[in-house]
Amino acid sequence: MSTRARARTLGLTALVAALVAPARGLAEDDEPAAIDVTVRGSTAxxxxxxxxxxxxxxxxxxAASMLAELPSVHVRRLGADGAQSTLSIRGSASTQVGVLLAGIPLTSGADPTLDVGALPLWPGASFRVYRGFAPASLGATGYLGGVLVIDPPTSLTGARTESQLLAGSFGALKVRAGDARKIGDVTLGLGVFGARTDGDFSYEVEDPRTRDLVTRTRTNAGVVSAGAIGRVALxxxxxxxxxxFLADARRQGLPGSATFPTTLPRLEANRLVVGVDATVRDLARGALRLQAWTRREGSHYTDPNGEIDPTRATNAATQTILAAGGSVGYxxxxxxxxxxxLGVFLDARGESLAPPERVGVxxxxxxxxxxxxxEARPVESLRLFATARLDARRDRATGLADSLANDLAPSGHLGASYRFSDALVVSAHAGALRRFPSFVELYGDRGSLLGDPRLRIEGALAADAGVSGDVAAGRALFRYELVAFVTSARDLIVFLPLGRSTFRAGNVDAARIAGAEASASLVHENLATTLSYTFMHTENLGADPLSRGRPLPGRPMHDLSYDAAYRIGPVRLRYGIDAVAGTTVDTAGVLQIPPRLFHGAGASLDVPGVSSLRIGVEVQNLFDVRTFRVRSPLARTSVALPVxxxxxxPLPGRTVWVTARFSPSSSSR
Incomplete structure (x- = not known):
């Protein structure tokens, strides 16, 4: 595994959890009323x-909090703002989610999990999440849960210049600025961003002897980051x-867990992504698109006192990931x-992982x-879809586990969508998905994670069906989407415990994930509400008698997000709820993460006389919930655990943000 992923949390336990993670709201940019809150389905x-x-x-x-509001999207945080966060879609592991920026893959075999806690924001930043299936044109080779697409800055929604300043609890400060416009035949979009935070906060744990709650402080969690993103098109x-292009750099402390806190470990990471593309239209009544890209990621990890892993031969390591590729589509x-x-697409890439200090693989x-x-439309209301892909890989490894592997993996799906009216659209999809194992799963990380070069390719048969629509009544607009999904997976790759703080990669013979997604919004004049809820049932169908029939770890059974906003002249008020429950920790399904119910509130003011300036305050975890009592199967009584x-x-308690947004060339948003 890369040093970046290896060092982010104590003993890599956090990453192990991320390899078994899960789901959730939906938003689009139509603005029928004074408050910009909409929820809508898709006929894609x-x-x-x-x-x-x-x-x-x-x-x-x-970005992590934005993505967490989407249906069937679950973000697992390992601390306050800026801490490592992993993304799961419909109960997938974080390694099973593809991430692309304008067609450029940001995840790969060398670095399969994107830290969405480090994903920057800029004015106008937008994201798309394909749940379950994604178009073959994306070239996202190897995913089981879905694909996250990051859109670069653009002037398609109009020219804009905007800057933002956010100051929050735990020493957090963020600045963002962006500009997008069209000058003649040239469209330009640029975003710059920077952030810093101490990341330290207090949390409560139970003293095992007195059963009293003891307050402790999480330390060594500071983060400093900066970068820029841009796009130019002729x-x-x-x-x-x-x-x-995307360029960013980040320096962060590695605070460890509540049980084994650290004081000195650090990680420095940088990333540079560059891509060029061309589209030729009206070529034999079609369009040809070509793209070439390159990506470099570097990381430097230091642990002078061996706090994270005293068994390592070195307490400092530098590692580099190099990748390049291209695609052509017609x-x-x-x-x-x-x-x-009809569309036909061909893509290819090469990548390499240089081992730290020339040890390992x-x-x-x-x-x-x-x-x-x-895609076919035999009648106006009916759309039929079919996609198919054939992916191939050739791996070569030298070092402790010299090996050569060649594999082919077919995948694809069928879909249909029928529009009875604007108020009722019925859609369904079914198909097969495949994913190649990553380098960390194959070869380990020379530390807490042990790989297995014999791992089999993950596969799944999946299906979903749902209804969506828009219902207008007078000045009110109601939008909804209801979806049911099921995934039958085989040869899932998980890390299973092997002694204390050591884990070995292995295949789970079979597993089933089923659930339902519901999202809705109601907008009426100055009132807007949104709701997103996901129910998920998982079952391990493997041969291990201790885990067979048990839920898969890390996937919440219930995930809810709700917001209500009301505008009174230049003032906007908001109240929201986030709830997650039913997440197990162990393969036996006995230990559960405490359920959490966070309330949030916010208010903003479009400053009179300065129409381009908006100031506001945002409060997360309004009631400062930091502990929850759960029943312990060992102690046979309830114990208090940090949320x-x-x-x-642990997650932080009450967090306050003060914000200012200045948009001199666009209307206040």
């Missing part, structure tokens, strides 16, 4: 959730030429043949895929 080839900094009831503090009559419409559209991968998409997404990594 899969169920898609969208969210942007411009259309939220809550002040967009970080529009011509024949097509478009464009370029996208899409053509056939209006006389069932009004159909040096690994490289050549991977690519051929994809086909077909957390993963045992041992």
């Amino acid at each position: 080839p899969s169920f898609v959730a969208r969210v942007s900094t411009d259309d939220r009831a809550r002040e967009p503090v970080d 529009e011509r009559s024949w097509g478009t030429l464009g370029a996208t 899409r053509r419409a056939f209006p006389r043949l069932l009004r159909s559209t 040096s690994a490289s991968r050549l991977a690519g895929g051929l994809g086909v998409e077909l 957390s997404d993963f045992l041992g990594f």
Whole structure:
């Protein structure tokens, strides 16, 4: 595993939890009323959730909190703002979620999990989450849960210049600025960002002797980060030429768990992503798109006193991930043949992982895929979809586990959508998904995680079906989406305990994940409410008698997000609820993470006389909930545990943010 992922939390226990993680709200940018809060379904080839900094009831503090409001999307945090956070979709592991920026993959075999806690925000930042299935054109080779797509800054919604300042609890300070406009045939979009936080907060634990609550302080959790993202495109009559980049750097402490806190370990990480693309239109009644990209990620880890792992041969390590690739795709419409559209796509990439200090395994991968998409509309109300991909990989590893592997993995799905009216759209999809194991799963990390080069490719058969629609009555607009989904997975890759603080990768023979997603919004004049709820049932169907029939760890049974906002002249008030419950920790399904119910509130003011300035306050965990009592099967009584997404990594209590947003060239949002 990369040093970055290895060092982020004590003993990598956090990453192990992330490898078994889960689900959830939906937003789009239509603005029918005074408050920009909307929820809407999709008739795309899969169920898609969208969210942007411009259309939220809550002040967009970080990307992790924005994504956590989406249906079937679950974000697991390991501390306060800026701490490592992992993403799960429909009960997937974080390694099973593909992440792309404008078609450029940000996850790979060398670094399979994106830390959404480190994902930056900029004015106008927007994200799309494909739940379950994604278009073959994305080139997201190897995912089981879904795909997160990050949209670069754009002027498609109009010219804008905006800056933001956020100051919060625990020494947090964030600045963002962005500009997007069109100058002649050139469209420009740029965002810059910087943040810092002490990250230290107090939490409560139970003294095992007196049973009294004892207050402790989490330390060594400071984070400093900065970066920029941008896109430039030249529009011509024949097509478009464009370029996208993302550059950021980050320095953070590694605080460890509540049981084993640390004082000195640090991680420094940097990333540079550059891509160029071209689109040629009206080429034999079609469009040709080409893209080339490169990505470099570096990390430097230090642990001078060996607090994280005293058994390691070195307490400092530098590691580099290099990746490059490209894609070509052609899409053509056939209006006389069932009004159909056919797309063919080819993508390839190469990546390498250089081992720290020349110890461990040096690994490289050549991977690519051929994809086909077909859409037909035999009648106006009916849309039919079909996608198919064939992905291949060639791995080479030298060091402690010299090996060579070659594999092919077919995948694809069918879908249909029928619009009875705007108030009722019925959609369904079914297909097969595959994922190649990552380097850390194959070769381990020379520490707490032990790999297995014999791991089998993960696979799943999945299906979903749902209804969505918009119902307008006078000045009120109600939008809803109800979806049921089921996944039958085989050869799931998990890390299983092997003694104290050591875990070995292995395949779970079979597992089932089923659930339901519900999202809705109601907008009426100055009132807007949104609701997102996910219910999920999981079952381990493997051969191990201790875990067979038990729920899969790390997947919450209930996940709820609700917000209500009301505007009174220049003042906007908000109240919200976030609840997560029913998350088990162990494979036997006995230990549970304490359920959490957080209330939040916010208020903002469009400053009179300065229409482009908005100031506000946002309060998270309004009632300062920091502990919850759960029944212990060992003590046969209830014990107090810190509220957390993963045992041992408490979440902060009440958090206050003061915000200011200045938009001189656009209307106040």
